[in-house]
Amino acid sequence: MTDVFAQLGHGFAVAATPINLFFCLVGAIFGTLIGVLPGLGPVATISLLLPATYALSPVSAIIMLAGIYYGAQYGGSTTAILVNIPGESTSVVTAIDGYKMAQQGRASEALAIAAIGSFIAGCIGTVVIALLGPPLALMTQQFASPDYFSLMVLGLVSAVVLANGSAFRAIAMIFLGLLLGMVGMDLNTGEARMTFGLVELSDGINFVALVMGLFGVAEVISNLEGASVRIVNQMRIGTIWPSFSALRGAWGAVLRGTALGTLFGILPGGGATIASFSAYALEKRVAKDRSRFGNGAIEGVAGPESANNAAAQTSFVPLLTMGIPTSATMALMVGALTLHGIAPGPMIISRQPDLFWGLIASMFLGNAMLVIINLPMIGIWVRLLAVPYRLLYLVIVVICAIGVYSVNNSSFDVYMTVGFSLLGYVLRKLDAEPAPLLMGFVLGPMVEENFRRSLITSHGDPMVFLQRPISLALLLISAALLISIMMPAIRQRRVEVFQE
Amino acid sequence: MRSPAGRRGHNTDFYSGLLLVAVATVALLYIRTLSVGTVLEMGPGYFPLGLALVLLGMGLCLAVKGLLAEGNPIGSFHLRPLICVLLSFTAFGVLVERAGLIIAILAQVAIAHFASVETRWQQSLVSGVLLAAASAVIFVWLLKIPVDLLP
Numbered sequence: 001m002t003d004v005f006a007q008l009g010h011g012f013a014v015a016a017t018p019i020n021l022f023f024c025l026v027g028a029i030f031g032t033l034i035g036v037l038p039g040l041g042p043v044a045t046i047s048l049l050l051p052a053t054y055a056l057s058p059v060s061a062i063i064m065l066a067g068i069y070y071g072a073q074y075g076g077s078t079t080a081i082l083v084n085i086p087g088e089s090t091s092v093v094t095a096i097d098g099y100k101m102a103q104q105g106r107a108s109e110a111l112a113i114a115a116i117g118s119f120i121a122g123c124i125g126t127v128v129i130a131l132l133g134p135p136l137a138l139m140t141q142q143f144a145s146p147d148y149f150s151l152m153v154l155g156l157v158s159a160v161v162l163a164n165g166s167a168f169r170a171i172a173m174i175f176l177g178l179l180l181g182m183v184g185m186d187l188n189t190g191e192a193r194m195t196f197g198l199v200e201l202s203d204g205i206n207f208v209a210l211v212m213g214l215f216g217v218a219e220v221i222s223n224l225e226g227a228s229v230r231i232v233n234q235m236r237i238g239t240i241w242p243s244f245s246a247l248r249g250a251w252g253a254v255l256r257g258t259a260l261g262t263l264f265g266i267l268p269g270g271g272a273t274i275a276s277f278s279a280y281a282l283e284k285r286v287a288k289d290r291s292r293f294g295n296g297a298i299e300g301v302a303g304p305e306s307a308n309n310a311a312a313q314t315s316f317v318p319l320l321t322m323g324i325p326t327s328a329t330m331a332l333m334v335g336a337l338t339l340h341g342i343a344p345g346p347m348i349i350s351r352q353p354d355l356f357w358g359l360i361a362s363m364f365l366g367n368a369m370l371v372i373i374n375l376p377m378i379g380i381w382v383r384l385l386a387v388p389y390r391l392l393y394l395v396i397v398v399i400c401a402i403g404v405y406s407v408n409n410s411s412f413d414v415y416m417t418v419g420f421s422l423l424g425y426v427l428r429k430l431d432a433e434p435a436p437l438l439m440g441f442v443l444g445p446m447v448e449e450n451f452r453r454s455l456i457t458s459h460g461d462p463m464v465f466l467q468r469p470i471s472l473a474l475l476l477i478s479a480a481l482l483i484s485i486m487m488p489a490i491r492q493r494r495v496e497v498f499q500e
Numbered sequence: 501m502r503s504p505a506g507r508r509g510h511n512t513d514f515y516s517g518l519l520l521v522a523v524a525t526v527a528l529l530y531i532r533t534l535s536v537g538t539v540l541e542m543g544p545g546y547f548p549l550g551l552a553l554v555l556l557g558m559g560l561c562l563a564v565k566g567l568l569a570e571g572n573p574i575g576s577f578h579l580r581p582l583i584c585v586l587l588s589f590t591a592f593g594v595l596v597e598r599a600g601l602i603i604a605i606l607a608q609v610a611i612a613h614f615a616s617v618e619t620r621w622q623q624s625l626v627s628g629v630l631l632a633a634a635s636a637v638i639f640v641w642l643l644k645i646p647v648d649l650l651p
Contacts, residue, residue, distance in 0.1 A: 055643055172520055172558040179527055179551045186544035193544050194530050217585060224581035224616050390618045391627055397585060397612050398605055398631045401592040406645045414593030418586050425582055429575035430516040448547045460539035 004130055011357025015365055020060050024362045027064035028369045031071015036079055036381045037392070041089070042072040043435075044219050046332045047211035048396070050339070051403035058340035059355050063362040065336055069329050070122060070312040070363070073272060074370045077114040077305050078381055082107060090272045090308040093280040097293060097300030104296050113250050113298055114305040115374045121258040121306035122367035125313030128262050129320070130360050133349055136321035140346035145453040146464045150474035152447045155324035157478040158267075159439035160485065167485050170436045173427075177437035180205055181444020188452070200412040207335045209404050209413045210441060213420025214427075214434040215328075216400055220393050221425050246298055253283050253299035254306045261310030266318065271327045272311040279307035313363055320348050320356055324443070328435040331442045512574055514566025520559030527552040584615035600650040601640065605632040 014020060034045045046065050053061035076091035081098035094114065101110040143151065160170040183194045184204030195201035257279040264275035283303040284293050293300050316333075318326050323345030325331040337344050342352060349356045374381070404417045424434055458464035465471050508514075531552060537543030565571070588611035595604035609628035613619050639645045 052643075168558070169516060169562070172516070172555065172562065175551055175555045175558065176520065176523060179523070179548065179555060182548040182551065188542075189544050191534065191544045193534060193548060194527060196530065217589070221578075221581045221585050221615075224585070225578040388618070390616050390620075391623060393616065394609050394612055394619075394624060394627045395631060397588055398592075398608055398635065401589055401596075401604075401608060402601075402635055402639055402645075405593070405596055405647075406639065406643075409646060411593040411597055414589055414596075418589045418593075421586060421589070422582075426519070427516075429512075429577060430519070431512045431572055431575075432516050451547060452542050455539055455542065462539075 004134070007134075007353065007357050008130055008361060010353065011359075011361035012364075014059060014354050014358030015063065015361035019057075020063055020358065020362060021365065023056065023060040023064040024067050024366045025369055027067020028071040028366050028373055030064075031068040031073075032075035032078075032370065032373050032381060033384065034068070035072035035075020035077075035091075036384055037387075041215075041219070042069050043211075043328050043332060044216040045072075046329065046336075047208065047216050048400060048403060050208050050211070050332070050336060051407050053336060054339070054407070058337070058342055058352075059358050061336060061340060062333065062355060062359055063366075065333060066316070066359060066363065067366045070309060070366065071370055071373075073305075073309045073312050074115060074118050074374050075381065076308075077118070077301070078111065078374065078378060081110045081114065081301070082382055090276050090312075091305070092273075093276055093304045094301055096280070097295070097297045100294065100296035101298065101301065106296065109246050109298065110301050111378060112375065113246065113254075113302045115371050116247075117250070117254040117257065117302045117306035118309040119367050119371045120254055121261055121310035122313055122370075123364060124258050125262050125265065125310040126360055126363040126367070128266075128314055129317055129363075130357075132266070132317055133321050133356065133360075136317065137346040137349045140322045143346075143470060144468065145450040145457065146468050147470040147474065149447065149450040149454055150465060150471040150478070151322060151324055152443050152450065154474050154478045154481075155318075155326065155443060156436075156439060156447075157481050158326050159328075159436040161481055165431055165433065167482075169432050173432055173434070173436040174440040177440020177442075178444040178447065179440075180210070180437070181441045182448065187445070187449060198412075200410065200416075204445075205441075206404075206407060206413045206416060207339065207441075208407050209416040210420050211332060211335065211438065212400055212404055213417040213422075214424035214438065217397070217417060217421035218424030218428060218434070220396055220400075221421065222428060223389060224393060250298045250302040253279075253302035256282060256286070257303035257306030258310045260303075261307030262314050264307070265311035265314030265316075265326075267326075271315060272308040275311035276304035276308040279303040309367075316359070319344060320359075321346060323348075323446075325439060328438050331435075331438045334442045508570060509567050510574070511566050511571030513562050513569075513571040515574060517559045517561070517563030517566055520555055521563060522559075524552045524556035524559055528556065580617075581615040584611055584613075588612035588615070596647060598651070600648045601635060602632045602649050603651065605635055 015024065030045065030049065031042070034042065046068055049065070049068065053064065073090055077094050077098065080091040080095035081102050084095050084099040098110045098114070101107065156174050159174060160167050183201055185191070185202055186193050192202050260279050260282060261275040264271065264278065280300060280303060283299040284290055287293065287297070287299060315326055315330055318324050319330045319333055325334050334344050342348065342355070401414060404413050405411065407413060427434055454464055455462065465475060527548065531545050531549050534545030535543035536545040536549055588608045591611055592604045592608040595607055606628050609624060609631060613621065613624040636649055640647060640649060
């Protein structure tokens with residue numbers, strides 16, 4: 001326990017250096033910005049900004065990227081409450097009661113409880129990372145390659161759970177991603193694989209080009225399809241602090257949302273979006289008077305907003321302790337770490353204490369900054385909604401192009417982005433989500449390496465995955481998860497949750 | 501039979517299956533040149549071969565399902581934003597090393613301008629010039645990306 005505090009103290013020393021503070025602030029501001037703007041999610045933004053982190057130290061880079069992710073959770077609620085347009089998928093349920101509150105003239109109350117709830121949840125979630133991280137990492141260090149392989153399988157299965165739509169197709173997308181991850185040099189023999197004779201592909205498919213095409217550019221093209229929505233905000237925002245009685249009614253919801261979000265963030269297949277949906281359902285269930293929901297219940301804002309922010313923090317736990325991403329955003333973090341030469345996994349805490357503890361400390365600071373960015377300055381963010389998309393997308397495509405180009409100073413990467421944008425657009429039209437593909441792509445090389453190593457140590461006996469207890473347990477959990485989403489009853493429920 | 505659902509052979513199942521089969525086939529053709537090896541001594545082709553075969557199988561399943569049953573209709577393609585945005589990136593890639601960053605950005609904005617029906621040329625022109633100027637300052641002077649500004 002005292003050790004954790006000493007380490008955390010070290011983390012604050014890292015996070016409080018002017019440069020890291022600055023990038024924490026940049027991340028928080030960018031996060032709020034994209035959270036406020038609909039049609040620009042954290043996955044697209046983080047992929048857009050990934051090349052810009054090259055010049056930074058790994059610690060500053062991760063601090064900034066993490067800030068974008070949890071900052072988006074704050075910003076997303078602002079538009080959900082004020083104009084009934086959720087800036088992020090995680091704020092969809094917030095709009096139900098939040099917008100009603102705004103219509104009743106209680107916008108400031110809703111905004112304040114969303115920010116305060118997010119802050120409390122963010123701090124508690126961060127404490128959970130600090131407490132849970134080191135023991136989990138220690139446990140994972142005992143893993144042998146078969147266990148790792150099974151852990152990766154669990155990570156991939158979680159991508160299926162997260163996907164909206166057919167599970168079969170999500171699995172197919174994972175295999176497509178795994179196959180794309182194979183492109184490049186074979187680790188054992190150094191032989192070029194599936195490079196089609198292109199030297200540019202010998203290091204594998206450029207991660208930035210893939211994500212930017214699949215998520216960033218494809219999203220821009222989709223957004224340009226229809227007429228853009230002009231958002232006119234006529235809400236008047238009064239005082240930003242809520243009344244004492246409003247707070248008293250909401251604190252239970254904040255704590256319940258935090259607990260739920262913390263749990264969902266850590267679990268494979270959880271994530272911030274599902275956490276916020278579940279928190280709303282929970283609040284509705286525990287409420288004495290259910291009819292208030294949908295008519296401006298403060299719990300309907302406090303619960304989901306706390307849950308999504310708690311989950312945004314704790315989803316870093318599996319990444320930093322075991323090296324498996326549990327969502328597309330975390331897969332991007334894997335990419336970011338790899339670009340900086342850091343292999344995500346249980347060794348991060350012991351080998352990169354600056355990174356781990358610095359990131360945690362920065363989350364406390366970042367959450368505090370976000371409350372300040374979001375509450376007194378809310379008017380500025382709302383005014384940003386007036387920026388028409390016809391100007392915004394021009395900026396986005398140019399930054400995209402320069403970003404991809406600057407990674408390797410290669411035009412080839414720009415052309416590759418064009419290819420992946422086309423693929424991303426086609427996949428959207430075919431109801432196939434690119435997120436599982438990204439998970440497969442990121443985990444592909446590690447899956448193969450551990451698979452090959454396992455079979456070498458077991459002399460070719462595939463039963464090795466079932467003989468080791470850890471591996472067996474992980475595979476059983478994966479199987480249970482897979483079966484559960486295939487089961488009609490749960491499948492129905494899942495569809496409802498996504499459609500609500 | 502016409503219904504709001506995608507007809508047999510004209511739904512997302514069929515075409516996503518087809519896409520997967522195509523990718524798997526191309527991969528398999530290439531994997532032929534790699535040594536596969538045995539379970540004990542896996543060659544570079546072992547794992548990709550397995551993946552490509554699974555992908556092929558899943559793609560065939562989806563395609564057959566799409567042929568036999570109705571599924572979701574394919575989302576409508578909007579060619580104008582698609583082609584303009586993709587072309588704008590291609591133009592950037594072609595021009596950035598030959599004509600310099602400033603011309604590449606102006607060309608990209610000029611092409612991307614036609615991706616939306618709502619753009620106004622005066623606004624796009626101003627945005628393009630501002631973007632080129634800002635990129636020159638931020639990326640070339642501050643972040644020192646090794647690229648020429650002018651031809």
